[in-house]
Amino acid sequence: MHMADALVSPAVAGTMYAVSAAAAGYSIYKVKKEDDASKIPVMGVMGAFVFAAQMINFTIPGTGSSGHLCGGMLLSALLGPYAGFLTMIGVLFVQCLMFADGGLLALGCNIWNMAFYGCFIGSILIWKFIMKNGVSKKKITIASILGCVITLQLGAFSVTLETLASGITKLSFGAFVSVMQPIHLAIGLVEGIITACVLVFVYEARPELLWGIGGSSEKLKNRFSLKKTVAILAAAAVVIAGGLSLAASQYPDGLEWSIEKLTGDTELESDGEIYDKASQVQDTTAVLPDYSFKDSDSAAGTSVSGIAGALMVVAVCTAGCFIFRFFKNKKVKISE
Template identity: 65%
Template sequence: MHMADALIAPAVAGTMYLCSGAAAGYSVKKVRQLSEPEKIPVMGVMGAFVFASQMINFTIPGTGSSGHLCGGMLLSAILGPEAGFLTMIGVLFIQSLLFADGGVLALGANVWNMAFYGCFLGGGIIWKQFMKKGMSGKKIVAASITGCILTLQLGAFSVTLETFFSGITELPFFVFLAAMQPIHLAIGLVEGLITSAVLVFIYEARPEMLWGYHINDSGKGKLSRKKTAAVLALSALIIGGAVSLTASAYPDGLEWSMEKAAGTAELEAEGKLYDKAAGVQEAVALLPDYQFRGKESAAGTSVSGILGAAVVTAVCISGCYALKLFGKRKETELKPEKGKKGHE
């Protein structure tokens, strides 16, 4: 996501320098107020750490590709947003000089796109809010993934805006946006996973190193099963009941391809077996085509969404319990009975 000097107009570069400069000035003031002189060398070493760790490729299972660490979020989670932001500026400055990754003129824009969002939004708001009532592994994972996805999306959006205002390409704004956002959604997810893996490791080994950790945090504030279930149920209700109404009426990718290839989105099959199967489906389906039988209404779509979510959840839970039961049985079969020796 590093912007190059060639891709930015002087006016845009100047504006971004002003924005990033204001954030840097605020950060310097805050770090001075903290009056922790030992933090400066730690910031330097942490900057080198982020730089070096970004050279490591993390294999993404099943894809054959690899991902990298999300520097801003990680630094904020350890040093705090202001110190993390200053450290990221150092990293970006060295990257622009040493590796031409970014540019001297575009530094203001790169600091804004990568450090500002990563540190102030990712660390200062998201991390802080998640850890407000205590720290836990699950919260670290949730905060890291949410933070990385959101900050990368905003960063990618800023790159598109800066490029658009620079007027260096004829590529339409929305075409460029449509290319940038989905790519960075995937990158954000992977970076979030990597960052969370590292932060959870630190939490298990040396939790006091994490920003916002307090000694009495251990065990406190962990998400209980009930709370997790309640949040998931509420999400299902909202998505199934309300968001499903906004679902696109256009055919999905597969239907579109079929329409192009065969002229219709629904292929007709002939034969006794097909007719019987269709009959069974017709008789069994409670809400055919996501509607009440014989009626088309928004309520039908909502009810089918909620009902679908409930049925899928029930199937998943039963499946899990069945697997657990099966696993336990297998385990007891393998274990020798009490009082009996393994080898007689």
Template identity: 70%
Template sequence: MHMADALLSPAVAGTMYACSTAVAAYSVTKIRKEDDQTKIPTMGIMGAFVFAAQMINFTIPGTGSSGHLCGGMLLSAMLGAPAGFLTMIGILLIQCLMFADGGLMALGANVWNMAFYGCFIGAMVIWRLVMKNGASKKKIMAASIIGCVVTLQLGAFSVTLETLASGITELPFTAFVSVMQPIHLCIGLVEGIITGAVLCFVYEARPELLWGIEAVDKKEKMPYKKVLAILLAMAVIIAGGLSLVASSLPDGLEWSISKITGATEVESTGGIYNFFAGIQDKLAILPDYGFKSSDTIAGTSFSGIVGGVVVILLCVVCCNLFKFFRKKA
């Protein structure tokens, strides 16, 4: 659901930057009051995991479309909404600047559509309500599926509203909504099942790693470091190996655009669009998750591994730079 710059007018793009920045500022304020330093490595590794998982486009049978995880619900169920939101910003920033995935002018909108709903609606509303009287694997799976479906529907609807407000006449609102919502309903169901499976593993191994869930009595619990090591290994396998078999079909947004216009992208012209595109072209060292001068599949694996490492480093550096999760005197 990464929007391209061409879908947004400068005014709408600026508005979405302002909205996302306001939520980021709120998140920073909340995190600076926490003192759980174990969240720093968890933030980095889960960021790498979601980055890797977003590289896997899965086919939606019978549609000619594909989808991938957004990851906001997964991150926030582990970290809490503020930390999950900031981690998603890091992921989307790396995707945009290093891999030219999503427009630079559209970054604020992508943060809002993919991070805000999953983190704050998915976790702070749906996850918290379902887990109110204690957790179980059934409740975790239910919260994951409901949360992912609802938040993906909200994100998809926001894309259509932002496009409408931008005056993109090639994508009439009614027609755009009629294709965007059903395809993202299917994607949300798959994301919910995957999210639930990961969270159930964490619940069985180390339940206190889940946000808002207290430890349960078990004779044997997997060591904290081992849980993170398994999640990191899964991220490496997904990014370096499974990414090679990702579906090549257009994702839900591209597919929806093609149903209306016959092409997977909307063209943009004008100085401001060229300005942002020029910056992105210069910064994207691995455009479309591959080497610039070669189409070898090694470029995809390399991009996945390098991207995950950069996400971890960004999370850890920012946590220390901004003094997140510091123990209070």
């Protein structure tokens, strides 16, 4: 659901950068206040995991469309809304600049649509509410599916509103909504199931990693150490990024499919100096455009892109923790 620059006007792009920056600023303040250094490795590894998972587009049967994990709900269920939101920004930042996935002008929109709803609405209003009287596999599954469906619907609707407000395309608002919402309902259901599977694993391995379960009356036992749990998730990210990504569906994702339904093409053209400059920046920074080697469709390019991107997300998230001085306690213990 990464929006391209051709969908947004400079005014809408600037507005969405501002509101996303405000949410990021507040998140930085809250994470600093939490001062939990143990989140550093989890932010890096789970950011890499979400990046890798987003590379696997799954086919939506009978539609000719595909979808992929957004990840906001997953991250916030482990890290809380604030650290989860900042981690998602790291993922989207790397995707935009390193792989030209989503427009540079539209980055503020993509942060809002793909990160804000999942991390704030999904975690605070859905996940935490369902978990307030105790956690269980059933509750995790319900919260994951409900959260992913609702927040993806909100994100898809925001795409149509931002496109409408921009007024630079011929896409009819009513027609756009009529195709965007149903296809992202199906995508949300699949994302919810995937999210539930990951969170159930964490619940069985290291339940204390789950966010918002402090009110649980049951004494939860850790099956694995934090180090082992993080290592398993890191290994999964590498396998997904370097191997399973090769099996990604070739169908257009929900947004591209919706645009194609209305225009006959998955891409729209944009004219103007600001669009040209944004494109030039991405042409310069995108060392692996479209998750492949330049001028090559080799499978090796996809695998290299997956692993390199996952490592870059780890680097960006970890560096961000120390640049913004999130944690006063500099010792990060992950062996317990």
